[in-house]
Amino acid sequence: MIRFENVSIAYDRKSKPALDDVSLEVNRGEFVFLVGSSGSGKSTFLRLVLREYKTEHGQVYVAGQNVANVPSWRVPKFRRGIGVVFQDFRLINTKTVFANVAYAMQVIGKSRAAIRTEVPRVLELVGLEGKERRLPTELSGGEQQRVAIARAIVNQPGILLADEPTGNLDPTTSAGIMEILDKINQNGTTVVMATHDDDIVNSMRKRVIELEFGRVVRDEARAQYTSMMPIIPAAAAGTAAKAGGAGAPTAAGGPSGVEPSADDGAPQTRRQRAVSAFADSNAVTKEDSMPPRLVRNRGRVIPPDVAAGTANDFSRNGDQP
Numbered sequence: 001m002i003r004f005e006n007v008s009i010a011y012d013r014k015s016k017p018a019l020d021d022v023s024l025e026v027n028r029g030e031f032v033f034l035v036g037s038s039g040s041g042k043s044t045f046l047r048l049v050l051r052e053y054k055t056e057h058g059q060v061y062v063a064g065q066n067v068a069n070v071p072s073w074r075v076p077k078f079r080r081g082i083g084v085v086f087q088d089f090r091l092i093n094t095k096t097v098f099a100n101v102a103y104a105m106q107v108i109g110k111s112r113a114a115i116r117t118e119v120p121r122v123l124e125l126v127g128l129e130g131k132e133r134r135l136p137t138e139l140s141g142g143e144q145q146r147v148a149i150a151r152a153i154v155n156q157p158g159i160l161l162a163d164e165p166t167g168n169l170d171p172t173t174s175a176g177i178m179e180i181l182d183k184i185n186q187n188g189t190t191v192v193m194a195t196h197d198d199d200i201v202n203s204m205r206k207r208v209i210e211l212e213f214g215r216v217v218r219d220e221a222r223a224q225y226t227s228m229m230p231i232i233p234a235a236a237a238g239t240a241a242k243a244g245g246a247g248a249p250t251a252a253g254g255p256s257g258v259e260p261s262a263d264d265g266a267p268q269t270r271r272q273r274a275v276s277a278f279a280d281s282n283a284v285t286k287e288d289s290m291p292p293r294l295v296r297n298r299g300r301v302i303p304p305d306v307a308a309g310t311a312n313d314f315s316r317n318g319d320q321p
């Protein structure tokens, strides 16, 4: 459905490439998380799929079409096959919920009859029935994102791109949004979602592609935000990557099929490895080859002692007398 062949692109000649020799394939009907730290190239990847830019090196294919060969005048039609959802919703605040979704059909010339049938159908799919007449400003953030999703899928695109769709939402609301995206995917739409949200990635167990400095450093099926890669001490990391050892880019072309392990007690994320290297350099945990596991909480890294206190908070749920 989406294929990148040795794709490299830099925004200007002086800067490092935003994507650097990326080769991968996303199959029809897949759900893929694109993860990586800020500036690693996730949005650039999505923009290339949308043909907002042309590649300098390599080829991008979307639904069998080489996007470089799509002439400018055909780009709007090409994009009809791709729905997009952003972190900041991007709704028209002067239009009602119904009108926001209907607008996506109007601009491509769909009939009134089609609009009257389709808009209520997608609004029901995203759980917004009864809110058709509200303005976006009269909705919660989660509801606004549902409208944005309804708008993105109303023309039944084969691909849905989501750039941090839960970035402005609390965990419960985010979970609701993920249920909807999962449902859309189960209906056959290929979903590619860029995210920093480890809780979501870990709960969904879908394919995870990780970018680092524009390169694919991980591509795993049914993965967690954390990887199975062993820790590389900071000093050795560059050498190992150059030697093609752990931490080096995985073979291009698809998920490696690594199954999640039940033992996830070791520090595994890039953040955790960085903390590990920091601890090593400060001689804090000399006797331990592994630092204590860090507990993640909505993007914050919580030291284990504090985390223990946090764990007690769960006792309010009735686990303790």
Ligand SMILES: Nc1ncnc2c1ncn2[C@@H]1O[C@H](COP(=O)(O)OP(=O)(O)OP(=O)(O)O)[C@@H](O)[C@H]1O
Pocket (backbone or CB within 6 Å): 011, 012, 017, 018, 036, 037, 038, 039, 040, 041, 042, 043, 044, 045
């Ligand atoms: N319009 C632009 N002009 C110049 N450089 C850009 C532009 N957009 C992105 N970049 C650079 O390209 C690189 C990749 O950026 P990109 O937005 O793809 O990263 P990202 O992983 O999506 O980051 P984030 O998680 O913060 O959204 C970064 O170094 C960024 O500074």
